[in-house]
Amino acid sequence: MTLDSIQTTSKAVAEDILIIDDLPDNLRVLSTTLSRRGYGVRCAKSGSMALMGIQSFPPDLILLDIRMPEMDGYEVCRQIKANPLTQDIAVIFLSALDDVPDKVKAFQVGGADYITKPFETEEVLARVQHQLLIRRLQKQLTEQNLQLLQEAGDRQQVEETLRQEISQRILMEAALQDAKEVAEAANYAKNEFLARMSHELRTPLNAVLGFAQILSADRSLTAETQQYVDTIYQNGQHLLNQLNNILTFTSAETQKLTLNEDSFHLGQLLENLEATWSPPIKAKQLKWVLECAPHLPHSIRSDESKLRQVLTSVLENAVKFTDQGQIILRVFVNPADWGLEAAADHSSPTAYPIYFEVEDTGLSMAPHEIETSFEVFSQTQGGHKLEQGLGLGLSISRQFVRLMGGDITVESQRGQGTLIKFYIQAFPVLEGALAATPSLPPQTPEPLDGEVLTPETLQGEMSTDWVYRLHHAAIRGFDHSILQLIQEIPVSQGAIAKTLTRWNHNFQFEKILALTQPIIESIESIVRAAPQYPGKEPQYPGKEPQYPGKEHQYPDKEIEER
Numbered sequence: 001m002t003l004d005s006i007q008t009t010s011k012a013v014a015e016d017i018l019i020i021d022d023l024p025d026n027l028r029v030l031s032t033t034l035s036r037r038g039y040g041v042r043c044a045k046s047g048s049m050a051l052m053g054i055q056s057f058p059p060d061l062i063l064l065d066i067r068m069p070e071m072d073g074y075e076v077c078r079q080i081k082a083n084p085l086t087q088d089i090a091v092i093f094l095s096a097l098d099d100v101p102d103k104v105k106a107f108q109v110g111g112a113d114y115i116t117k118p119f120e121t122e123e124v125l126a127r128v129q130h131q132l133l134i135r136r137l138q139k140q141l142t143e144q145n146l147q148l149l150q151e152a153g154d155r156q157q158v159e160e161t162l163r164q165e166i167s168q169r170i171l172m173e174a175a176l177q178d179a180k181e182v183a184e185a186a187n188y189a190k191n192e193f194l195a196r197m198s199h200e201l202r203t204p205l206n207a208v209l210g211f212a213q214i215l216s217a218d219r220s221l222t223a224e225t226q227q228y229v230d231t232i233y234q235n236g237q238h239l240l241n242q243l244n245n246i247l248t249f250t251s252a253e254t255q256k257l258t259l260n261e262d263s264f265h266l267g268q269l270l271e272n273l274e275a276t277w278s279p280p281i282k283a284k285q286l287k288w289v290l291e292c293a294p295h296l297p298h299s300i301r302s303d304e305s306k307l308r309q310v311l312t313s314v315l316e317n318a319v320k321f322t323d324q325g326q327i328i329l330r331v332f333v334n335p336a337d338w339g340l341e342a343a344a345d346h347s348s349p350t351a352y353p354i355y356f357e358v359e360d361t362g363l364s365m366a367p368h369e370i371e372t373s374f375e376v377f378s379q380t381q382g383g384h385k386l387e388q389g390l391g392l393g394l395s396i397s398r399q400f401v402r403l404m405g406g407d408i409t410v411e412s413q414r415g416q417g418t419l420i421k422f423y424i425q426a427f428p429v430l431e432g433a434l435a436a437t438p439s440l441p442p443q444t445p446e447p448l449d450g451e452v453l454t455p456e457t458l459q460g461e462m463s464t465d466w467v468y469r470l471h472h473a474a475i476r477g478f479d480h481s482i483l484q485l486i487q488e489i490p491v492s493q494g495a496i497a498k499t500l501t502r503w504n505h506n507f508q509f510e511k512i513l514a515l516t517q518p519i520i521e522s523i524e525s526i527v528r529a530a531p532q533y534p535g536k537e538p539q540y541p542g543k544e545p546q547y548p549g550k551e552h553q554y555p556d557k558e559i560e561e562r
Contacts (some may be wrong), residue, residue, distance in 0.1 A: 014040040018059040018477065020050040020076065021094070022068040025506055033121055035130070042477035045507040047071030049477070052513075057476045058086050061131055063124075064104070064481060066095040074109050081110035088132040088138070094119065094250035128194065158521045201243055206487070208235045250366060259403050264304045266497050270331060273308070277315050281327055298424040300354070305492075306400040307424060310408075311356065314420050315398050318360035325361025325417065349424035351405060353439060360417045365412040374452075397422075416445075453499050455518040461493045464523055470500075471516040474509040482512070 008433035012417045017039050019030050027043045034041050042059060044050035047068060054062075062080070073093060081087045090112040095102065106114050113127050212233040212512075215221065221229065246523045281288040311329075318327045337352035351489050394410070405425030412418040456465065465486060475482040482504045489497040503511045 015060040021065040047076040191499040287326035289328040295335040302426040322362030330357040341434040361417040474512040
């Protein structure tokens with residue numbers, strides 16, 4: 001194989017470069033420069049973290065700073081060269097030390113090259129390319145030597161190979177039998193399957209929605225292109241609604257629904273809903289009316305997210321099934337309940353009802369459709385004609401409303417449209433109390449610190465497969481892979497996402513490992529203790545993870561269907 005062919009082959013496979021520096025700025029500069037040239041880049045802030053990653057996943061080349069706390073670059077290089085598994089990895093020192101003794105010491109401990117800071121980008125790239133070429137040549141020579149040894153093998157080696165193949169075939173047959181049994185057992189896991197598939201589909205879908213939002217904000221787009229972007233976002237949002245409904249439905253079936261009460265401005269919630277739904281209503285040339293009672297409280301304590309989803313689901317149905325006339329949203333209370341006496345004691349455990357009505361002049365329901373409208377996967381005749389939705393919207397809405405202490409009903413008369421009425425129980429909150437302890441929107445929760453974000457919290461919210469992928473990415477120092485995993489975290493767990501993002505941004509992979517290691521050990525101990533089939537090795541979840549697309553931003557969950 002010629003030198004040119006070796007260089008061409010190297011371009012097809014990105015070589016793995018590990019950068020070790022205690023300064024995040026240096027890591028970012030080098031990482032960005034090398035990544036743009038097609039190299040696979042990993043980063044480590046300390047010698048101990050670097051040695052852990054090198055031991056598990058040896059890189060092709062190491063760029064090593066000398067002056068670092070705890071363990072300097074010289075000691076890191078000594079330990080790398082002392083390990084037979086890593087001693088052949090080339091090490092290029094990067095340091096501001098330009099004295100001859102410093103350079104001599106770097107080569108004495110095993111360094112292959114030395115670059116003085118501040119460095120020139122082209123110099124770094126040239127030296128990196130040179131060292132990688134040497135490594136490829138050495139690797140090619142080793143492979144050729146192994147090939148010669150294999151060709152010179154005697155009859156005993158051939159017989160041993162045949163015995164191994166027979167053993168592997170027996171193991172494969174046993175594995176196929178096990179796989180058949182697992183496939184048969186999977187028929188009993190309907191809800192778990194639906195939930196997992198919905199989560200996996202949400203990951204690339206949220207990436208589409210996120211990038212569509214970014215493109216939509218670009219003022220340089222033409223009107224035609226803007227329309228295309230809007231179409232992408234609207235259809236993606238529709239599919240996301242269906243997935244959210246499936247997830248909510250499966251959670252409800254397994255009794256995982258919980259009430260997350262917090263203080264919020266009711267008026268602001270209604271204003272946001274009006275801003276969201278007024279444009280599509282007016283686009284259909286319908287009249288939009290928002291009627292708020294005079295005594296409506298400004299601030300309440302309830303589950304804002306679930307209330308928003310119920311209102312969104314009902315309004316979405318009204319818009320979908322109304323082609324002419326008007327849509328009215330009414331919100332009112334009993335003045336005796338929400339008078340000055342109730343608002344004066346915001347710490348009172350007494351909750352009071354708030355009533356909501358959504359009236360439209362669209363398609364009506366037959367009497368038998370009203371009776372079955374709250375059943376799972378139930379659709380009206382109009383819903384079948386439009387061929388939209390799964391028939392989960394009202395079913396989930398009723399579960400949410402009842403969880404908030406209320407109930408929901410439907411009234412419909414032929415030719416006059418539909419009226420959906422529901423109420424919830426909420427606690428009064430003084431304006432001053434809400435201002436003193438402001439609650440952030442569900443999309444931007446306050447980041448957890450290292451003490452609050454515990455292994456139990458992470459294991460309770462994320463799948464085992466996801467934890468395994470995060471653990472291995474932290475060991476290897478793949479900050480980009482960790483960022484992709486963070487973007488798979490559900491919007492309701494935004495606090496976890498922000499904490500992991502902060503650690504990843506500062507290359508604090510040791511904190512991530514401290515979080516995931518107890519989970520990994522716990523799961524593996526359970527699997528090892530479980531009975532196994534004869535000849536079958538214990539199977540640990542997440543060993544062959546899939547890497548779905550990037551999830552850029554989670555839009556608010558919305559619920560669909562009448």
